Amino acid sequence: MRYDDFRRSDDVEDRRGDDGGGGGGGGFGLPMGGGGLGIGTVIVLGLIGYAFGIDPRILIGGAEILTGGGQAPSYQTDRQSSQTAKRGAPTDEMGSMIAGVLGEIDDRWSEIFQASGQSYTGPKIVLFRNATNGGRCGMAQSAMGPFYCPPDKTIFLDTGFFREVETRFRGCSGNACKFTAAYIIAHEAGHHIQNLLGIIPRVTRLQQQAGSKAESNALQVKVELQADCLSGVWVNREEKKRPGFLEAGDIDAALTTASAIGDDTLQRQATGRVVPDSFTHGSAAQRKQWFMTGYQQGTVQACNTFGAGAL
Numbered sequence: 001m002r003y004d005d006f007r008r009s010d011d012v013e014d015r016r017g018d019d020g021g022g023g024g025g026g027g028f029g030l031p032m033g034g035g036g037l038g039i040g041t042v043i044v045l046g047l048i049g050y051a052f053g054i055d056p057r058i059l060i061g062g063a064e065i066l067t068g069g070g071q072a073p074s075y076q077t078d079r080q081s082s083q084t085a086k087r088g089a090p091t092d093e094m095g096s097m098i099a100g101v102l103g104e105i106d107d108r109w110s111e112i113f114q115a116s117g118q119s120y121t122g123p124k125i126v127l128f129r130n131a132t133n134g135g136r137c138g139m140a141q142s143a144m145g146p147f148y149c150p151p152d153k154t155i156f157l158d159t160g161f162f163r164e165v166e167t168r169f170r171g172c173s174g175n176a177c178k179f180t181a182a183y184i185i186a187h188e189a190g191h192h193i194q195n196l197l198g199i200i201p202r203v204t205r206l207q208q209q210a211g212s213k214a215e216s217n218a219l220q221v222k223v224e225l226q227a228d229c230l231s232g233v234w235v236n237r238e239e240k241k242r243p244g245f246l247e248a249g250d251i252d253a254a255l256t257t258a259s260a261i262g263d264d265t266l267q268r269q270a271t272g273r274v275v276p277d278s279f280t281h282g283s284a285a286q287r288k289q290w291f292m293t294g295y296q297q298g299t300v301q302a303c304n305t306f307g308a309g310a311l
Helices: 043-048 079-083 092-117 158-167 176-196 201-210 213-241 250-260 263-271 285-299
Strands: 012-014 123-128 132-134 139-141 145-151 153-160
Touching: 012 092, 043 145, 092 123, 092 176, 092 213, 123 132, 139 153, 145 176, 153 158, 153 176, 158 176, 176 201, 176 213, 176 250, 201 213, 213 285, 250 285
Parallel strands: 012 123, 123 153
Antiparallel strands: 132 139, 145 153
């Protein structure tokens, strides 16, 4: 991916200089169980919660299941974070790339919203290591993977996750990992689009009314696959705006990543078996399919994962 001419967004808060609020320890660990993530009894989210996506605590709408009995997690205060956070586009290579991707995401979605007579305000990204204050979404931990917090319209991202995608998930290799990082950020920005369009609040209400965990999970799968599709829409529009920004192997890397973090892939690796009713992000094939739908068609209308028979 060529990104030298990307517009750098200033909507970045860099907390990577924080000490992690005591939550990190010896590096970037991705647990295979549910402990420590504040997700309580939702076993499947313990298995695949580290795959990137929206904060599962928001989607399941269950404040009552957070951190066993409602105890607030321990994290840095806003004041402590603000003392060390740097605001604006970072100058290191990783931070600059992220700011550039966010800038281009905002520009393309601004154009899409303007064309339909709507106004667009982009999300903020918080970069951190290990753990940080996740605002109204509780504690942000590296083990959760990147996630979007709807109430704060903020993406939380431990940049170490990109290394995990390459080394642990085998989702990309070499230079193509830059585009994989862009795909991940665009996926999280897709959740922001869903939030602006009122999709996330509607789904949250439906999940609260769901008669079973399988029904709730099925709704979340539709949300996640739609975000994959919306990330493809951004790539489509960006390629038209900046021909040549994609390099050989970039799309293949995104598809490999989508496959590597499909629910069936992760469950098979974690437990040796696949339980479709517990899917929350979609299968490897579904994630690839919906990213390509967005990329090939380039419209929001193409991303209706909620339509009858869409999945």
